[in-house]
Amino acid sequence: MAPRTVDLRSDTLTHPTQAMRDAMFKARVGDDVYGEDPTVNELQEMAAEMMGKEAALLVPTGTMGNLTAILAHCERGAEILVGDEAHIYVYEAGGASALGGVAYHVIPNSPNGELPLPALQRAVRPIDQHAARTQLCCIENTHNRCGGAVLSLQYLASLKKWADTRSLPIHMDGARVFNAAASLDVPVSEIAKHVTTIQFCLSKGLAAPIGSMVAGPRDFIDKVHRWRKMLGGGMRQAGVIAAPGMIAMTDMAKRxxxxxxxxxxxxxxxxxxxxxxxxxxxxxxxxxxxxxxxxxxxxxxxxxxxxxxxxxxxxxxxxxxxxxxxxxxxxxxxxxxxxxxxxxxxxxxxxxxxxxxxxxxxxxxxxxxxxx
Ligand SMILES: Cc1ncc(COP(=O)(O)O)c(C=O)c1O
The missing domain is CATH 3.90.1150.10 (Aspartate Aminotransferase, domain 1)
Structure with a gap:
């Protein structure tokens, strides 16, 4: 028998646990495009509650989660503030620009994953007919290209204060936000409370086979839902994905x-x-x-x-x-x-x-x- 490989390329390589496979087998399902999949509905309610947000939506991938969130926040011709090492900027195929007419205003990330407030301040466009409208600030936590850096709660609080005075929403690419919560030893809602909206992945270190969640205010999630439909992300008996997703957010987050x-x-x-x-x-x-x-x-x-x-x-x-x-x-x-x-x-x-x-x-x- 070939020796087992110690595969450290990514936490996306994780296979579903036996408990997840059992849950998938037994999942109650319905047509989620009709809003009738009970397991998806349960997952979405659980995700919203854990994040301390009004609503949440299951999407197939983190990339679609970030894209639908940006499209829901921004109009065409808008600009988002984003780090030069951000997954949204480096690895998501320029989707917000290609599909939403949204420009990326890129700010150098600090090695600890932060976007420094003075740089953000300089990047915000004036309200002027010549300028693009700055409509969103995107941060990442933990920060993949910054070596899994965890944003401190102090930084998040100061960023929120800065953004609130400008009525600028913050979107967190929290693909690995449960890792950030484990590292800080706080409930994930303590992190999410500093941002307007969040995307997180069930399929990375949490080991679900597929799926990401977008959470935020209800009217925002309604817009995300519409964008998900337009992008072809409406799913039918998705309870088989949602069932392992609930184990991901609970048992797998704890370890x-x-x-x-x-x-x-x-x-x-x-x-x-x-x-x-x-x-x-x-x-x-x-x-x-x-x-x-x-x-x-x-x-x-x-x-x-x-x-x-x-x-x-x-x-x-x-x-x-x-x-x-x-x-x-x-x-x-x-x-x-x-x-x-x-x-x-x-x-x-x-x-x-x-x-x-x-x-x-x-x-x-x-x-x-x-x-x-
Ligand atoms: C920080 C971060 N955001 C978003 C994503 C995108 O997730 P997906 O591969 O599910 O599209 C990844 C994937 O590795 C990631 O590391």
Whole structure:
């Protein structure tokens, strides 16, 4: 039998738990386009209550959740304030612009995932016939490209105060907001209360096979519903998706601190390997970013070497590698991963030395001169 792979590429790779599979099997269903799926309705009520919002809607993906939210907030020709490292800006195919005529006003993210208030202040357009209308501020929590950074409650409170004085709504891409809540050890509503609307994913670290939720004021959710329909996201017997979604928000959310502990253990282990650059104090949730220091080992060679040892990660930028912990990664897997990284780096150094030796026509005994 092939050895099991320790797959740290993403928490989206998680398979549904047995309890989720059982719940899917037994789910009561109806036609959700008619609003008649009891399990979807239950999930939506549960999501709204957990987020402390009036209403919530199930959508197929986080990308559709963010897109429908932006379209519901903004009119054509509007501008949204968004971070340069935000998933909405980097990975969502420019959807708000292509489909909603909404422009992205991009602000550099701080390394801790924040959008600094002075930069936001400068970016807000004046009320003037020449200017686009600034209609939304988008933040991300936890912040994927900022290494799973968790926005502090103090920052969120100050952002809300700033936005309220300008009547500017805030949308949170909270794909991993339950990780943020676990990291801060607060109910998720303590985070969501600082934003007007939120999107969160059931299908990442929470292990549901599919689904995201959008939550906010009822009239906003009505608009999101219409956009979801227009985008072809109306679903029929979606109770089979909603049933595992409820387990995701309850049982699976409760165990996320285990993934955070494993991420910290991984970062600590990696920090002891020569050839890896990592700030282990920056790991606050389930995402670990590290840099391969200059060596003969390319990113592809490093990842291929790891894969040979049945460990997988992904490249996340020049010399930057990302590993994400989740419920299918145990503490023993972290030990396996640290040993695999150490061995790949060591092999890389040896083979790099060997190719340098060959290239220079040196002998491997280190004395130089033609090989005998
Ligand atoms: C921060 C963030 N937002 C949104 C999404 C989009 O989710 P989906 O893949 O379900 O469209 C992701 C996906 O990885 C994400 O990491």
């Amino acid at each position: 996320l601190h285990e993934d955070h502990r494993n991420a910290k253990l991984l970062a600590e282990g990696l920090s002891e390997i020569e050839g890896i650059v990592i700030d282990k104090t920056c790991v606050h949730s389930n995402i670990v970013l590290f840099v391969l220091s200059p060596s003969d080992l390319s990113e592809d060679e490093f990842l291929a070497g790891l894969q040979q040892q049945h460990v997988r990660m992904i490249q996340f930028g020049p010399r930057m590698i990302r590993a994400v912990t989740h419920w299918q990664i145990s503490q023993a897997d972290i030990d396996i991963t640290i040993a695999a990284v150490a061995s790949v780096i060591k092999q890389g150094r040896t083979s790099g030395l060997m190719s340098a030796i060959k290239h220079l026509g040196l002998t491997s005994n280190g004395y130089g001169g033609p090989a005998r």
